[in-house]
Amino acid sequence: MKNINKLIWILLAGFLLIQLFRPENINDGKPTQDLVNVPKEVNTILRNSCFDCHSSEANLRWYDKITPANFLVTSHIKEGREALDFSKWNSWPKLQQNSTIYYAINKVLSGEMPIPSYAAIHSSAKLNERQIEILKNYALSLASRKISDSSQISSAEKQYNSWINGELKHPTVKPSPNGMQYIPDYRNWKAISTTDRFDNGTMRIIFGNDIAVKAIQEKNTNPWPDGTSFAKTAWKQRVNNDGSIATGEFVQVELMVKDAKKYEKTKGWAWGRWKGNDLKPYGETPDFDKECIECHKPMENRDYVFTSPLYLISQLKKIQK
Ligand code: HEC
Ligand code: HEC
Structure with missing residues (x-):
């Protein structure tokens, strides 16, 4: 005691x-x-x-x-x-x-x-x-979802028509400062996800090439196989009178291409961004992609990829059970 x-x-x-x-x-x-x-x-x-x-x-x-x-x-x-x-x-x-x-x-x-x-x-x-x-x-x-005015709509339409009429020729698109080439064919890839940034009034569509789509089907996505390619396009939102939303003016496209060995220094991916109507490559120096990697870092355990594929059918089966 x-x-x-x-x-x-x-x-x-x-x-x-x-x-x-x-x-x-x-x-x-x-x-x-x-x-x-x-x-x-x-x-x-x-x-x-x-x-x-x-x-x-x-x-x-x-x-x-x-x-x-x-x-x-x-x-x-x-x-x-x-x-x-x-x-x-x-x-x-x-x-x-x-x-x-x-x-x-x-x-x-x-x-x-x-x-x-x-x-x-x-x-x-x-x-x-x-x-x-x-x-x-x-x-x-705070959503900046105001009905688009006529000048916004006409500039988006002008852009769309010029693209449709082939005024923008791919060979003029310069590679990214790190040497990555632009891939015009991304338009033919499959859309695998969309995201909505209503705070800044953009919408994004994420496309995956055949290898990405196959990897999703086979649930072989961590790590993604070599050759996997993603494109993320951002558009201004065009808000119509009835409140429906469509893609307005094109903002930019970003590309990621996987090759674990070749791109070892940049976490296994090549990174590139092309901005605006004339697809001007983004970045001043070859290591501009540090910025991409830094922001994708929270996804380190998922091979630096944010988009997680939805397995709707298996999800549905779970719900039905
Ligand atoms: C006990 C202290 C504490 C309280 C209370 C607190 N935070 Fe934080 N917050 C932190 C610390 C420490 C960080 C930085 C580390 C981190 O990101 O986890 C942070 C980071 C953040 C960030 C990230 C900033 C950035 O640039 O990444 C946001 C946003 C934030 N807090 C919002 C809030 C909001 C909103 C509230 C109230 C609902 C709140 N916090 C209450 C301590 C606090
Ligand atoms: C401020 C943070 C941030 C920066 C910087 C950033 N990203 Fe992303 N990225 C994201 C987020 C968040 C997503 C998930 C989709 C969304 O929310 O739009 C994403 C998705 C992507 C995707 C689709 C695949 C995936 O990971 O989901 C590609 C491709 C992409 N980014 C490329 C790039 C490139 C190239 C750069 C550098 C030029 C870059 N990103 C810089 C945050 C960022």
Whole structure:
């Protein structure tokens, strides 16, 4: 019994002693303004759930100030502010505000934010279903889906007609700075997926060549076999009067071609992007494709490919069971 008492005293003394060690003060005491152009409800939610780590105003609770918890909280806050600082909101152009908030709400919907371990302890940061619904509706309301005006439609049509009439001759398309050749035949590949970026008003169609399609059928997609090729085309959305959406002006096409050995240095893929009406190759230097690889890196375990094929028939069978 005596020994246990002694142990408790030692632990207590140790605990008091480490309180002398504290992280630097992270609060400069400046309250963060509400985000302009954002509804009040949304502001309240972000303030309660996100501002602790994503603004200059961290509302530390008493238990966040105890060593060693304070070191963890401070490092979260520092890292969080670096990634996204809502205190700078007013200095951003409207477009950046919209895309930031769209991205932020997506982080909430995917369950990544607020950091779950933090929300577990800080109940005010936790979001309930109604709050998530408010954020979701707000993200949807940002959609730049206005009916296309006549000049947008006529420029898209002019472009389409010029292409149909063969004004754009493939031999004039230059290779990408890393040496990758443009592949005009991608238009004859199969469309394997589409994505909709309603926040910036584009739609994308992803095509796969025969080897890609066969690999999908045989579920042989990780890694993808050599020769697999993907094209991703992006179009501006053309919104018709009845609300239906079609492809408008062409933005760009991106290509990925797999050869594990030949393209070993760039993760087994050749990368290229051609932009605009005249298919101008994108990039200044041969290693411009670093940028592609960097953004595809989260898919490292899936051979750097985002698009996951849908197995509709096997899915249907599962549902029927
Ligand atoms: C406990 C601190 C904490 C809270 C609370 C928190 N975050 Fe974060 N957040 C971080 C940290 C740390 C990072 C950077 C590391 C990472 O991406 O996981 C981050 C990253 C992000 C990013 C990515 C920024 C980028 O450029 O990649 C977004 C967006 C984001 N948070 C949104 C939110 C939203 C919205 C909320 C509130 C609903 C929220 N966060 C609440 C700590 C926090
Ligand atoms: C900002 C991040 C980002 C960058 C930079 C990026 N991609 Fe992607 N890429 C994506 C996402 C996300 C997808 C999934 C489809 C979608 O959402 O449009 C994708 C899909 C693709 C696809 C279809 C195959 C797949 O992975 O799903 C190709 C081809 C492609 N990208 C090529 C490129 C090339 C070439 C570059 C560089 C010139 C590049 N990408 C740069 C994010 C990026």
